Amino acid sequence: MSAPTPSPVTIRDVAQAAGVHVSTVSRALSPDKRSLISEEVLHVVEEAARRLGYRPNRAASALRTGRTHTIGVLVPDITNPVFPPILQGIEASAAARGYFVFVTNVMDPTLARPVVERMLAQQVDGLVMAIAMRDDPLIGYLQKAGMHTVLVNRADESGRLPAVVSDDRLAMKLAVDHLVAAGHRRIAHLAGPQNVPTGVARRQGVEQALRDRGLELACVAECESYSREAGRLAMAQLLAQNERPEAVVCCNDLVALGAYDLLRAQGLRVPQDISITGHNDMPLVDMVDPPLTTIRLPHRELGWRAAEMLFDEIEGKSLSASTVVLRPELVVRESTRRIS
Template sequence: MSTSPPSSPVTIRDVARAAGVHVSTVSRALSPEKRSLISDEVLRVVEEAAQRLGYRPNRAASALRTGRTHTIGVLVPDITNAVFPPILQGIEASAAARGYFVFVTNVVDPALARPVLERMLAQRVDGVILATATRDDPLVDFVARAGMTAVLVNRADETGRLPAVVSDDRLAMKLAVDHLVGLGHKRIAHLAGPQNIPTGVGRRLGVEQALRDHRMKPFRVVECASYSREAGAVAMQQMLEAGPAPQAVVCCNDLVALGAYDALRRAGLRVPKDISVTGHNDMPLVDMVDPPLTTIRLPHRELGWRAAEMLFEEIDGRAMSASTVVLRPELVVRKSTGAPAAR
């Protein structure tokens, strides 16, 4: 039985012929960067012809011609953390507007980050966005040596070698501390994030500075092993076992705050009647827990969008130098904080 040979792929010349325009016109019309040079009427004709013929851009040929693959890579440390989906949404919105495709990799084990980046290098991505940076991160050295175009998001490189988009961790903690002090709390403790991560350090320093501004010291500080509910529960239990309970606890993120809820509930302590609790991130559904969590709201989608915009400026050679963009947080007051109980 004979079979017909597979049909050859539709080319840009086929689209130009069907639309009755020059090949260069089709090239501009189908390029996100150049389509603004074409009139709306011609764009409509070209797009209809391309859709009718089933045209698909040949990315490999385009990469050979332009030196770009129109792809970027993104590394996140925990895709299950509610912080990262809106960051990714912002990145993808910026990338889609330019016709870029986004490769996302979940790097739970930091040791896997370099092999992932090497694979992305082999795939010739045009740039990468890293949400995985740790303090003194060797990955930053690798990126610099490899000549990769890279931007950090949610965590900054303390040496300032790579551009970054972050939220103001110290201001976030000042907002939480000022709120608790305003309610009358004196014994304010902190469940700190991992101190090998820039956000963990920044938020701890923010709590300490905010308390100094009120001529106070942290009642107690316990470092969490990770930014997770389980780690928050363990750290809160350790805090309770170390001595008298605090009046209020500033938690390094919402998941840790939920873990603190668990430990306090097991100890027979009520939030906020016995201990007030604040979180950080305003992740989805923290307004639905009992009691609804007072927390710090961050512009996560804007973090991702701004990081991608900075990356594309780097790719296009329009960035002047490495810089850090800091976005402002805001306090969201709910029912997990209240005046200290009379003793």
């Protein structure tokens, strides 16, 4: 005959073991209220909870407070090296507040609405989204549903939702200014998808930076996605246009690596024949041949700031749908050269 299943440890059991009132345990184990308890009592309660193997009943807590202490995060491509550090920042903020994070990979934009509906059904307290498209109807749906939502790495051009982004236009200005200072005049652009806010902003940034220098964009090819293969295809299109450029500003590092692939296949050298710049400073681009000149972004801070803004929304501390813009920096390596 099997032994009876032991009853789950309750908050009353922890209170008895710690020698304190049940309400004290409740506050000590609540991320929102633990600041009301002294460090000494917190230690006693947490030690008792660990010793007894106490696990909070999240379902019961959600019924009492109306919160599940979970948030959802939607990213467009988890294999893109940009997103792991963003997720690390989100998770660091969430862990400090006792929240659990659900992460979903949404590569197909048509699946975004069903995924969000599933998140709502799970009663998440809020969402951090890195998948917003231009004029995205999903934003209106989330507003109508009353779901706390913060965008990260992409901003809503209409300003309906708060967002944390890097300054895409400044990033492209840094790249263009570097190339112009190195003597380049025929500068081309491998642009990101134009249905994505970052793709549009970076293209506009390149064009404006060139105008500021009295130059025009030599040529442009649009990438279908932020991927290495898309960069290879776009670079082939670019080289088929008119006179070969002296330098190419790429919308991201993966696209730049695709450009490397195509140039190498055609017997062209970087930077001797064409200088190349990227964007993101993803891991290992300092180890490719040649090491990539690129734009470094504070990815972890992007995620952390976005999560902090979301928790302010959840706690009723946010007053408006503001956009936080973080500053990028240029990292010069060996994929660009000075020409006479």
